[in-house]
């Protein structure tokens with residue numbers, strides 16, 4: 368007989384935690400399989416990331432020196448994306464919002480048509496196992512590059528992507544720089560998300576939500592610095608898609624036990640629990656739930672409530 372999620376957490380039964388349906392709505396396709404899967408595929412080992420990296424710069428340094436030299440090509444990307452969906456299915460993820468960076472087009476001579484067909488095949492291939500919802504990913508530094516901006520506009524017109532996400536260094540562009548792109552995504556019926564407040568700045572979280580008319584925020588944990596911003600997010604039911612291990616390893620948060628997701632939750636801000644980049648952070652959604660329970664951040668019942676709400 369299957370045991371429920373609460374019992375699975377309190378008895379530390381990871382198999383049963385995995386068996387409960389979950390979502391992952393913060394997942395970047397290019398880095399979302401386990402490193403060990405990539406190692407097996409490559410036939411070589413990949414150095415582990417340090418337990419603490421200095422922000423996004425530290426993570427990029429790790430990616431550029433360890434991962435990219437082996438995986439920065441079409442076959443590498445397609446292997447990772449496919450393997451990432453397998454990982455999610457094995458983890459009990461039933462809804463997967465996976466972002467595909469517009470710069471992946473550099474791997475496809477056939478351009479958007481070719482990338483689209485790869486993504487459509489993935490959606491179809493996994494239809495019985497997981498609701499894969501392709502998301503258009505746009506890095507902030509691309510906002511000043513007319514070529515990538517044009518590609519993103521064209522990608523919205525494909526009627527393939529169900530949501531859009533903005534990420535990378537917050538200082539690389541103000542939200543205003545992608546306002547027209549987001550307006551177009553809104554008109555196309557897409558869900559609007561952006562990374563903001565990963566490393567501080569509660570007011571910038573609220574400002575970005577307003578400027579881009581966001582439905583959800585990726586990370587957004589800096590909102591915990593301001594009761595007023597949390598109240599505003601709560602009143603407007605703006606969901607924060609949090610990735611606890613990512614926040615700890617990139618040093619936005621000192622340790623899991625002190626993660627501000629607790630404060631956000633207590634202030635009525637809707638939160639979900641997600642992976643970010645499994646290849647770097649190495650914790651599945653099930654493991655993130657387990658870690659939060661074991662660190663005493665949430666009770667099993669609270670995690671059950673968060674899990675149910677996310678579905």
Ligand SMILES: [Zn+2]
Pocket residue numbers: 393395534562585643
């Ligand atoms: Zn992210």
